[in-house]
Amino acid sequence: MITAFEVIDPGLLTTVQDIPGRKGLRKIGVPLSGTMDTHCAELANWLVGNDVESPLLEITFGKCEFEFSKEVAIGVTGGVAKIMVGDRLVQQNETVKVAEGERLKIGSVVRGARIYLAVAGELKIKKYCGSYSTYRDAGLGGFKGRELKSGDQIEADITDVQHTEKRVPEKLIPHFSKHQQIRVIVGPEWHWLSKEKQRFILENRFGLSSSSNRMGIRLQSKKALNIAESNFSSAPVVPGIVQLPPDGQPVILMNDAQSVGGYPRILKVADADLWRLGQVWQGNEISFSLIDRRDALELLVYYRKLRESHLT
Incomplete structure (x- = not known):
């Protein structure tokens, strides 16, 4: 029918x-x-x-x-x-x-x-x-x-x-708050940042721009995080990659993002936390918590098992 x-x-x-x-x-x-x-x-x-x-x-x-x-x-x-x-x-x-x-x-x-x-x-x-x-x-x-x-x-x-x-x-059932702490692993160009700028990224909260969309979440900070390195060729990117454009304001690539990007890839959102970014918008704040690759994989497995154990 x-x-x-x-x-x-x-x-x-x-x-x-x-x-x-x-x-x-x-x-x-x-x-x-x-x-x-x-x-x-x-x-x-x-x-x-x-x-x-x-x-x-x-x-x-x-x-x-x-x-x-x-x-x-x-x-x-x-x-x-x-x-x-x-x-x-x-x-x-x-x-x-x-x-x-x-x-x-x-x-x-x-x-x-x-x-x-x-x-x-x-x-x-x-x-x-x-x-x-x-x-x-x-x-x-x-x-x-x-x-x-x-x-x-x-x-x-x-x-x-x-x-x-x-x-x-x-x-x-998720409980949405105005602040989301998002777990990340280091990206290929993380080391291009000075230690001071790395600390700033991990110790501060970022606002969200109203120009964010399904392609990417544009973050806002009072401090520009420019990278001195300028010799960067286009490289593969995936949803969850955090790019750093020349204006020094990070962008988290999302579902409709391109497959190749021309900006340094400083971080990658842990797959277990990607869905949380689908529920943030202007007025919310995001902070980053750095974990290693093994922890990121273990988190993904843990949440999959949690869902499977409850959705029977």
Whole structure:
């Protein structure tokens, strides 16, 4: 059986994304894309019984509305906002049933930055190069290669869906604060910085620029961290790399970032903490905690096992 939901109000930016995105194509310049906050995206899919890597909606800053043509189960996770189904106030991080013809209204995000909406069943979205994810700059994937607009209708196959009410275990629900301490390992050009500048980076908090987006998070500091070295050729980069442009203000590359960069790579965010950066925005602060590669790998394994042990 096929159902559909219509976009009444898409909010600022709503796109179809999946996990892990478009892997294996960075060598030809195609970004990873995919969900910025993989943790909350997985939780939303789990709530409705979908495979955790299934496509879903990534809603930046909330304030959107959808109407459903048939009864369906949904899961809403991520940034904190007021959620209404019809005239009912419903909770995030719980399976929610939406009746035929009812509307889902998501208010403005008050903590965090991105909300994830999963619909039980299989979204009728075509894969492009192995992924359902939207890459807007090139018009690839997702729904017509673009953000959703009012009047768009997305179909879902709910033939084999079995409704089971779930709630995300408390231990897995993130609590968003205005300050995020992000664990990092040293990047290839870390040693180009003086000891004084290395200490400054690790001992101070950085603000976030409003020009941050899915390509990169632009940090702001009162002190410019210019590097004396200028003979730097373009080199491969991946999401999580912290680059240092000539203006001395670091940039953390994210999902839609290029595959080659021309600035020194001073740090790399630990994979276990990358999802946290999907929930930061202007008004938040970021600080860095330096760990070694072994600790970074152990953290990743630990969090994977934690999720697996609770999502049964």
